[in-house]
Amino acid sequence: ATGSCARESIISHRIASLVRFREKRKERCFDNKIRMHRKNGQFASLREGSAYFNLEAKKNLVVGRSLGPETVAPKKSDNTRYYEVLGVPKTASPEDLKKAYKKAAIKNHPDKGGDPEKFKELAHAYEVLSDPEKREIYDQYGEDALKEGMGGGGGGHDPFDIFSSFFGGSPFGGGGGSSRGRRQRRGEDVIHPLKVSLDDVYNGSSKKLSLSRNVICSKCKGKGSKSGASMKCAGCQGSGVKISIRHLGPSMIQQMQHACNDCKGTGETISDKDRCPQCKGEKVVQEKKVLEVHVEKGMQNGQKITFPGEADEAPETVTGDIVFILQQKEHPKFKRKGDDLFYEHTLSLTEALCGFQFVLTHLDNRQLLIKSQPGEVVKPDSFKAINDEGMPMYQRPFMKGKLYIHFTVEFPESLAMDQCKALEAVLPPRSSPKLTDMELDECEETTLNDVNIEEEMRRKEARAQQEAYDEDDDMHGGAQRVQCAQQ
Numbered sequence: 001a002t003g004s005c006a007r008e009s010i011i012s013h014r015i016a017s018l019v020r021f022r023e024k025r026k027e028r029c030f031d032n033k034i035r036m037h038r039k040n041g042q043f044a045s046l047r048e049g050s051a052y053f054n055l056e057a058k059k060n061l062v063v064g065r066s067l068g069p070e071t072v073a074p075k076k077s078d079n080t081r082y083y084e085v086l087g088v089p090k091t092a093s094p095e096d097l098k099k100a101y102k103k104a105a106i107k108n109h110p111d112k113g114g115d116p117e118k119f120k121e122l123a124h125a126y127e128v129l130s131d132p133e134k135r136e137i138y139d140q141y142g143e144d145a146l147k148e149g150m151g152g153g154g155g156g157h158d159p160f161d162i163f164s165s166f167f168g169g170s171p172f173g174g175g176g177g178s179s180r181g182r183r184q185r186r187g188e189d190v191i192h193p194l195k196v197s198l199d200d201v202y203n204g205s206s207k208k209l210s211l212s213r214n215v216i217c218s219k220c221k222g223k224g225s226k227s228g229a230s231m232k233c234a235g236c237q238g239s240g241v242k243i244s245i246r247h248l249g250p251s252m253i254q255q256m257q258h259a260c261n262d263c264k265g266t267g268e269t270i271s272d273k274d275r276c277p278q279c280k281g282e283k284v285v286q287e288k289k290v291l292e293v294h295v296e297k298g299m300q301n302g303q304k305i306t307f308p309g310e311a312d313e314a315p316e317t318v319t320g321d322i323v324f325i326l327q328q329k330e331h332p333k334f335k336r337k338g339d340d341l342f343y344e345h346t347l348s349l350t351e352a353l354c355g356f357q358f359v360l361t362h363l364d365n366r367q368l369l370i371k372s373q374p375g376e377v378v379k380p381d382s383f384k385a386i387n388d389e390g391m392p393m394y395q396r397p398f399m400k401g402k403l404y405i406h407f408t409v410e411f412p413e414s415l416a417m418d419q420c421k422a423l424e425a426v427l428p429p430r431s432s433p434k435l436t437d438m439e440l441d442e443c444e445e446t447t448l449n450d451v452n453i454e455e456e457m458r459r460k461e462a463r464a465q466q467e468a469y470d471e472d473d474d475m476h477g478g479a480q481r482v483q484c485a486q487q
Helices: 002-034 049-067 081-086 094-108 116-129 132-141 143-149 159-166 198-203 349-354 417-426 437-441 453-486
Strands: 037-039 042-044 190-196 205-216 241-249 252-259 284-295 304-307 322-328 334-337 340-348 357-361 367-371 382-386 396-400 403-410
Touching (some): 081 116, 116 132
Parallel strands (some): 190 322, 340 403
Antiparallel strands (some): 304 322
16 A cells, blocks of 8 residues: 555656646747747748647656556557658658649649648648658657647648748748738749641650740849848839829710839839849849650640649749640641541552552551452542551550541543443443434534533632622612712
């Protein structure tokens, strides 16, 4: 009994010491939280979460040590989900985490139509894994341990604050409690047409393109001034726009809104002596960037190839995308319709009747032997198809459409009488019976003339339009003459 009382006394003493330690730590954390630092126009509080977790861990260790065999340790929970959210292995380096977060955050940003919950989850996962202390705790004890260690709230950064700091806004600080700043607007996408040949989209190709883009000035971090401070524009009172009024007439005015000339629409001004020497107060500088555009097999005319976050950067702005739109050029021999190819080939009359063979050079320079079946007659304006020799299907390049060959037959201009008799001997008999001399005497003889039917119809239509114009002109002229006679 005496030993049991002593043991309880020791436990009570340790818990009392722990309570005093916790109160002092809370006061210290509160003081740290008050000491807010101003940077990039947003407040960020100092870390405090790890202190609470260490306190909880010490509490467990004190109680566990006093109870002897019945040791109490932090309960382990899932410690892989955050890595899965970012799509990285547990061995990922800080640089790997940054790349993974950047790519996923741009894709899932709500301003681009992404899922807000997914965006928030990405930010929280990156916040934990980018902090060495939190990552160590997460790897050892899992997600629940972090929540308990931070007082059960699991607060952390606002996802938009993390995103803005990552892309040139306020720097990424630690701990919770940062307030939600102004939502960033999204920069415009930059659209470029990209001309490609049919060979490019059949075989796949890669093109390197050099572009100029604006990037945040590295010297002033997008502030435009040496000190990082700017003044509100007096001309527009910081709004970036001015209102002008024009008097159009009695009781009529026109009100127009235009960008402020003093601040160029930014709403702030920077004194000449305080301007950043690198960007001259523009906040951005130009850089050359080479993009390698991969045109995949089977891509369609008008299809887009997007480079997320590669457009012009600007302060407090989510960078837009560079978008290339494919413009497929006409091919001299092949025509494309979806996943099918069309090829036109002209046969002589002899080939159409007696058989043919020719070599077709495909878009990948393969030589295809095209030939008719023995005894086959090819009719004018007919089509033949070759399976699996059309266009590769997009993202399924081993599957192809059909290659259609359109046959036209070229007839001779005329034949000698002996040639006609020779042909009649081998060709099927005439479809119309031979007329007698009496039947011929009752008929009027005619002459067939060569004609270009399209040109003939076009000429007739133009003549009809001219006649209608002349008729209308005659009607107006007649009315004028009558009016003059009355005067």
